[in-house]
Structure formats: C-alpha cells, structure tokens
Amino acid sequence: MAAAQVQRMSRLMAKTLRDDPADAETLSHKLLVRAGYVRRNAAGIWTWLPLGKKVLDNISTVVREEMDAIGAQEVLLPALLPKDAYEASGRWDEYGDLLFRLKDRKGGEYLLGPTHEEIFTQTVKDQCTSYKDLPVMLYQIQTKYRDEARPRSGVLRGREFQMKDSYSFDTTDEGLAESYALHRAAYQKIFARLGLDYRIVSAVSGAMGGSASEEFLAPAAAGEDTFVDCPACDYAANTEAVTFTTAAAGAPAEHGPMEELATPDTPTIESLAAHLGVPASATLKNLLVKVDGEIVAVGVPGDREVDLGKLGEHLAPAVVELVTAEDFADRPDLVRGYVGPQGLDKVRYIADPRIAPGTAWITGANKADTHVRNVVCGRDFEVDDHLDVVVVEAGDPCPSCGAGLTLDRAIEIGHIFQLGRKYADTFQLDVLGKEGKPVRVTMGSYGIGVSRAVAALAEQTADDKGLCWPAEIAPADVHVVAAGKAAQTEAALDAAEQLRAAGLRVLVDDRAGVSPGVKFTDAELIGVPQILVAGRRVAEGVFELKDRRSGEREELALAEAIARLTR
Numbered sequence: 001m002a003a004a005q006v007q008r009m010s011r012l013m014a015k016t017l018r019d020d021p022a023d024a025e026t027l028s029h030k031l032l033v034r035a036g037y038v039r040r041n042a043a044g045i046w047t048w049l050p051l052g053k054k055v056l057d058n059i060s061t062v063v064r065e066e067m068d069a070i071g072a073q074e075v076l077l078p079a080l081l082p083k084d085a086y087e088a089s090g091r092w093d094e095y096g097d098l099l100f101r102l103k104d105r106k107g108g109e110y111l112l113g114p115t116h117e118e119i120f121t122q123t124v125k126d127q128c129t130s131y132k133d134l135p136v137m138l139y140q141i142q143t144k145y146r147d148e149a150r151p152r153s154g155v156l157r158g159r160e161f162q163m164k165d166s167y168s169f170d171t172t173d174e175g176l177a178e179s180y181a182l183h184r185a186a187y188q189k190i191f192a193r194l195g196l197d198y199r200i201v202s203a204v205s206g207a208m209g210g211s212a213s214e215e216f217l218a219p220a221a222a223g224e225d226t227f228v229d230c231p232a233c234d235y236a237a238n239t240e241a242v243t244f245t246t247a248a249a250g251a252p253a254e255h256g257p258m259e260e261l262a263t264p265d266t267p268t269i270e271s272l273a274a275h276l277g278v279p280a281s282a283t284l285k286n287l288l289v290k291v292d293g294e295i296v297a298v299g300v301p302g303d304r305e306v307d308l309g310k311l312g313e314h315l316a317p318a319v320v321e322l323v324t325a326e327d328f329a330d331r332p333d334l335v336r337g338y339v340g341p342q343g344l345d346k347v348r349y350i351a352d353p354r355i356a357p358g359t360a361w362i363t364g365a366n367k368a369d370t371h372v373r374n375v376v377c378g379r380d381f382e383v384d385d386h387l388d389v390v391v392v393e394a395g396d397p398c399p400s401c402g403a404g405l406t407l408d409r410a411i412e413i414g415h416i417f418q419l420g421r422k423y424a425d426t427f428q429l430d431v432l433g434k435e436g437k438p439v440r441v442t443m444g445s446y447g448i449g450v451s452r453a454v455a456a457l458a459e460q461t462a463d464d465k466g467l468c469w470p471a472e473i474a475p476a477d478v479h480v481v482a483a484g485k486a487a488q489t490e491a492a493l494d495a496a497e498q499l500r501a502a503g504l505r506v507l508v509d510d511r512a513g514v515s516p517g518v519k520f521t522d523a524e525l526i527g528v529p530q531i532l533v534a535g536r537r538v539a540e541g542v543f544e545l546k547d548r549r550s551g552e553r554e555e556l557a558l559a560e561a562i563a564r565l566t567r
Helices: 027-034 049-069 083-089 118-125 171-192 271-275 309-315 325-330 422-426 450-461 486-501 518-527 558-567
Strands: 006-008 036-040 045-048 078-081 100-103 109-112 136-145 159-172 199-202 211-217 226-229 236-238 259-262 284-291 294-301 320-324 348-351 360-364 369-378 406-420 428-430 438-440 442-449 477-483 506-508 530-534 544-548 553-558
Touching: 006 325, 006 486, 027 036, 027 450, 036 309, 049 136, 049 171, 049 450, 078 083, 078 136, 083 422, 109 159, 118 159, 118 422, 118 442, 136 171, 136 271, 136 406, 159 171, 159 450, 171 211, 171 406, 171 442, 199 226, 211 226, 236 428, 259 486, 284 309, 284 360, 309 320, 320 442, 406 422, 406 450, 422 442, 442 450, 477 486, 477 518, 486 506, 486 530, 486 558, 544 558, 553 558
Parallel strands: 006 506, 199 236, 294 348, 477 506, 477 530
Antiparallel strands: 036 045, 078 109, 100 109, 136 159, 159 442, 199 211, 211 406, 226 236, 226 406, 259 369, 284 294, 284 320, 360 369, 406 442, 428 438, 530 544, 544 553
C-alpha cells in the first residue's frame, strides 16, 4: 500500500460528474467515469486519472506481495514483440484479427503482446541451462493489447489492459503440479485481500493450450462469462467446460421403421413441432458449420441450441464458422432447413451426448418440405464424434452428482493453466538433467486481470450512492470533508496532517466555493471507506466519523477518531 500522504482535492485532477456517460452500460463504467477515476480516449482505450491510478497500483501491490511470497521473481518483458516467436508457436495465425500487427521502417513485422508465453520461454531458454537452475517462477505486470471487435463495459473489455502473467518452469510433471498449487493458493489470498467475492471453476484452455485449467470468476451482473454451480456438491465450471457423458445405448429394435412426413413450410424447429403437435425435444436439430472450410453437421435435440464457442474449443485450433447461402448452392444434397443425418454423403457428423445409440428422432429428410419419423441413432445413422456442444441451461444435471445446475454471470479475474510442454517443444527448451542428458522443461501459465479487478470490485461493492472500495485497495484510508467555512477548512487540513502523521493516506476536500452538499455527494461517489467531517461542532473539537459502507455515524474528538482509524 502507498505511504501515508495528504491529497488536497483543490489540487486533484479529477472532475466528478452528476450524470452517467451516454455510452455506459455497466455500473463500473458509469461510476469510474463519474467519480473521476478514468477517462475514455478512444474505443477500448482509457486514461487512468490519479485516483484510478492509486487503486490500480494498490491492486498491483497486493499481487506483487503474494507472488513474491511463493518465490516468484518479477521481470518486465517488452510489449513490442517480434513476429517470429508467435509464428513459431502458430499463434500469429491463431489469434487472427485480435492481434495488433505492425512493421518497422525496415519492413520487419511485429505485434503488440496479447500474452507472453513465447517470450518467457525464450527468456528461460537463454538463462537456464541446468536442472539446478529450476524450478523457477517468473511474473510481470504489463500492458497487454488485443484488437477487440467490440470493446465495451469501460475498462472491463478494452483494447489495452493491465495484466499480471506468471510462468512456472519445472523438470517434472510433479514439479508443475506443485507450482500450479502454489499459484492457486496465492490467487486465493490475493482475491481475499482485495475483498472480491469469487468462484474457482473448471475451464478450457483455448488458444493458450495445455491441459488442466481453472478460472477465477467474480459473480456480477455485468459479467461476460456464464458459469454453472451445483447447489448439492462442490462442482463449478465455465459453461464451455461442462461435460456430460454419453447416454447408455438403447435398443433400436424398439422403434418402428423410418416414416416420411409431409411437412411443408417447416424449416424451423418451432414450425415443425407446431405442425406435428410434438415437443421440440422430440426433434433432431442439425446445424451445418464449416471447420477449416469443410462442411460438418452438428446434431442436438430440437429444444437446445448449439454453443459455437464450446464447439470451437472442442475443435481448436481449427476455425469454426457458420455455412452461408453460397455453401448450400454448392451442395444441392444439403437442403436448407431439412437436413437429416441419415444418408449424408461425405459429411462428418458431430452430436451431443443426448443423441445416443438407440434414441429415435424426427429430423429432416434431406429433401424440401419433408421430415422423417423414427430416425434411430446407431441404426439409421452413425455419429462420428459425441461432443458436449449444447448451450448449458439451468436445471441440467450436474456431471458430478446429478443435481440440477444453476447459472450465474461473472467477470473473469484470473485464469491458471498447466501448459505442459507445448511451448517448450516449440522452442526446444531443454536443460541438462541429473543424469547428464537433456530434459524437456514443463510449464505453467497464470494470469490475473489487474485492471479488470478494479471494475469487478466496483461492480461488486458499489451502492446507490457510488463506489465503496475495500480498505486495502481504496485510493485513501480516510476522506476528510470541510463542511464549508474557512474555520472548518482550516480544521480539516489540520486533521488531515495529523492523520497522515499517524500513518494514514488522506484525501481532504478543501475546495473553496463548493457547497457542503456537493462535497458530501462527491465523498460518497468516490467511495473512500471512512469519511471524517469537519462540520458545525468543529469549534468544540468534535468531528463526525462516517463509515462509507454501513452509513454509521459517530461524533468524536479528533484524537479519538485517529485512534479509531488506526487500530
């Protein structure tokens, strides 16, 4: 935490606003702008003003302390990175339009770093040559850059953002597991100290690669992630990581032969179910996508939707996209709105586990205005791959205990991965082992969104009056408010100095010509945990101490107030 100091609001570069920004949708976006913490420069690009920078630095301090406590060493890598490292890992192409790409005056190609696995790997390869040099854990707090198509929600989803990323390097899988456990425990301490309500959930690795992966999520209405939670056991997962097992095979003989049905003008599941008088769950929906340009059919029960993000994670690094009208024109055997898995020629068929052997469905007949009843999986069509590809819904069975799952929104504040040897293989990161032979290093990757944590805390702790920071990361310990007259301002400034001398960080509102009402409103908007008012009784040596969160007020002598604030 920053050293004790006094910041006078008469000299503070911060303008509070009475109205929400016109483009703001989330609570954190509205309040961080209104309270003078950040200002927008362009879409997804923000300036951190003095109050905001203090909060950002306080979060960074907590992160540094806990990372140092587990033996991690801080470094600072460049943000401007050469293309060749990311081309070697394949992520120059995999990241696609998310990368900021540029050339120098000589035509050399570079990128602004979205994440630094490649560069950390090269750094360790340069510095560590023997098993005696490992294990090692390195971290940095660095600006990252991603060319988001739709930057929004203030600092929650920007094109540049502050991130702590750390990496572990071990010679054994057991060593990696230990480094992973150390980071996991450190993250729990970090988020507890920050005052964040969070959940640890199973996750997928995505473009990062690797195996074991967990996310730290802060539940909030503004969250862009959806996660499931089981009320009956400890299971929790990002929706893209929820796994269901394939249902037990039934007996195809129990179902009658396939029967064609005339179903004119029923290209959608809703129109088909209404026409036949059956529930949507009795139908088989077949979505056509392109996987690296090849058409693939994806089957799910008619009452469910395909989660394209989940499908993309299963098939990564392949590129998944929806088919177009032109694709249908090139394939007359695929009839739009009437596709069925039976008789599909040279089309890979992926199905949700609910499409189990022995189950019967109503599905497209592969000709216009026609569907087929009693199409049985395992008898009339085969599934090439059973994958969890449906959008998870509340009430779906918990993969662990079978109870109904609940859904909630959250902000991702941290993500940890056991990368394994993906990047070590790419860059041939070996050290000399105990037996005198080369040993391939195994890696872990661990990220915390530092600037996202600011927004997450704002979302979770704000009230109808404004921001309400936890003590450890607030821009000051106490906000001293001079109620208006010269004598009250003098008393407020004297109190601020005594508070500073007692080791407290102080924000004092000494602005002239500003009404007490505006000062009190600003104090609640800015959100410092304690507010000390030099008001009508200050001539008697009495101040009012107010707890910002609870609203509790107490009249005290200054010495008593200082003792209360420093205990």
